[in-house]
Amino acid sequence: MRIPRTIKTGSVTEINVEVRRKQYDPKIEFVERSRPPKVKKVGYNSYLNGSLYVGDEVIGLNDEEIRTADDFNRIVCARSNEPARLRIRVRRDCYYKINIKRVEGEQGNGEVLDLEIKWRRGGMPLGVSMEDSRGRITISEIQAGSIADGNFHYGDVMTHVNGKRVTDIKSARPAILEAINNNKSLTIRVERPERLGEVSHLPADVAKIIKRQINFHRHAHKYSAAITSAEREATTSS
Structure with a gap:
């Protein structure tokens, strides 16, 4: 990427x-x-x-x-x-804008990235499922055709929502929903493992799912995308 x-x-x-x-x-x-x-x-x-x-x-x-x-x-x-x-x-x-920036100077297990998402009126789903593991929140599933598809990766570790530290799903979900409800904008910071083996902090069953799905975007799947490839490439003014 x-x-x-x-x-x-x-x-x-x-x-x-x-x-x-x-x-x-x-x-x-x-x-x-x-x-x-x-x-x-x-x-x-x-x-x-x-x-x-x-x-x-x-x-x-x-x-x-x-x-x-x-x-x-x-x-x-x-x-x-x-x-x-x-x-x-x-x-x-379904209009949204996403800006992905590498965070320099931050110590993490791999790359540290800020994913800044803005909606025009809301509507397009974020499309991630999360797992709690040892005080960390890990992306374990990505919905085809959602904002997360192609932007978040399996195994990404979510560390901040709108600048606030989050350590479990119980705190992350309300923070995400509040940001979308009130501002129609959201910034999520993630640590992205450089190698597949770096998902070893997860329980064995979760790590197995992530390893199996790591190249999901390269495979044919049964879900119809919420947006077409033509729309994906089009630039729409807000």
């Missing part, structure tokens, strides 16, 4: 997401008087977290047109067991 680098990519698209309704309160906030309702905040413990993102516009729900937040809440907050599943039609702005 050539470092530093800056990437701009994405466009506005409509997608369907399906989630199982787990409670009456979805713990989601919309921009006041927005039509269609635009997501302002998704609670950390919301069952919609990971399915809806800040900036998403909800335009349909279970085959009904959604014009206002009240339309959405009338269905989602129903005091009954139905509907058990929510089929949500979303208009999502």
